[in-house]
Amino acid sequence: xxxxxxxxxxxxxxxxxxxxxxxxxxxxxxxxxxxxxxxxxxxxxxxxxxxxxxxxxxxxxxxxxxxxxxxxxxxxxxxxxxxxxxxxxxxxxxxxxxxxxxxxxxxxxxxxxxxxxxxxxxxxxxxxxxxxxxxxxxxxxxxxxxxxxxxxxxxxxxxxxxxxxxxxxxxxxxxxxxxxxxxxxxxxxxxxxxxxxxxxxxxxxxxxxxxxxxxxxxxxxxxxxxxxxxx
Numbered sequence: 001x002x003x004x005x006x007x008x009x010x011x012x013x014x015x016x017x018x019x020x021x022x023x024x025x026x027x028x029x030x031x032x033x034x035x036x037x038x039x040x041x042x043x044x045x046x047x048x049x050x051x052x053x054x055x056x057x058x059x060x061x062x063x064x065x066x067x068x069x070x071x072x073x074x075x076x077x078x079x080x081x082x083x084x085x086x087x088x089x090x091x092x093x094x095x096x097x098x099x100x101x102x103x104x105x106x107x108x109x110x111x112x113x114x115x116x117x118x119x120x121x122x123x124x125x126x127x128x129x130x131x132x133x134x135x136x137x138x139x140x141x142x143x144x145x146x147x148x149x150x151x152x153x154x155x156x157x158x159x160x161x162x163x164x165x166x167x168x169x170x171x172x173x174x175x176x177x178x179x180x181x182x183x184x185x186x187x188x189x190x191x192x193x194x195x196x197x198x199x200x201x202x203x204x205x206x207x208x209x210x211x212x213x214x215x216x217x218x219x220x221x222x223x224x225x226x227x228x229x230x231x
Contacts, residue, residue: 016037017090055077077093
């Protein structure tokens with residue numbers, strides 16, 4: 001029987017996944033998929049009094065931690081990596097009932113996280129609606145002739161969370177006049193002028209903006225005029 005490399009010492013039992021065919025030195029059973037080294041000789045889990053434990057592969061840190069907390073007896077499972085010339089952790093052995101309890105705890109946490117995400121989503125949605133309404137109201141204050149539906153549409157477009165649009169900028173969130181008017185200008189440019197057609201025909205962006213600047217100002221002037229007339 002070939003001699004096994006000695007794995008690193010750890011607190012508690014250490015179990016090895018052998019790379020070759022190994023036989024238990026005590027009961028002569030084998031080949032062994034997991035073994036414990038005692039005085040350099042391999043023993044199966046039953047002979048090492050670990051046969052009642054179940055294997056939990058690595059990968060879920062929270063589940064592994066809780067399973068070990070719940071289990072009166074546990075063991076780390078390692079395998080030798082020839083290329084790196086070192087033992088690497090593969091998982092743990094824990095009591096089956098302990099693993100079940102740990103899974104229940106993790107599922108409870110997952111449900112709690114799901115509920116928190118839902119609450120956060122609802123809160124953000126409420127905040128977004130309030131902000132969009134405030135943005136639309138500021139458009140109407142600065143440009144009282146802008147139709148209500150149009151102001152709401154501009155505000156909704158400009159303030160989409162994560163869009164990077166002007167409504168989500170610091171100035172936009174502060175409802176600064178410059179940011180609000182910029183959002184309106186962008187809407188007018190695309191919806192009330194031939195700006196998009198100019199771009200599609202190959203006109204450079206700055207030149208296209210120059211050509212439609214008067215049309216944009218005409219629309220804005222009409223929306224401002226209502227305020228002047230009301231005064």
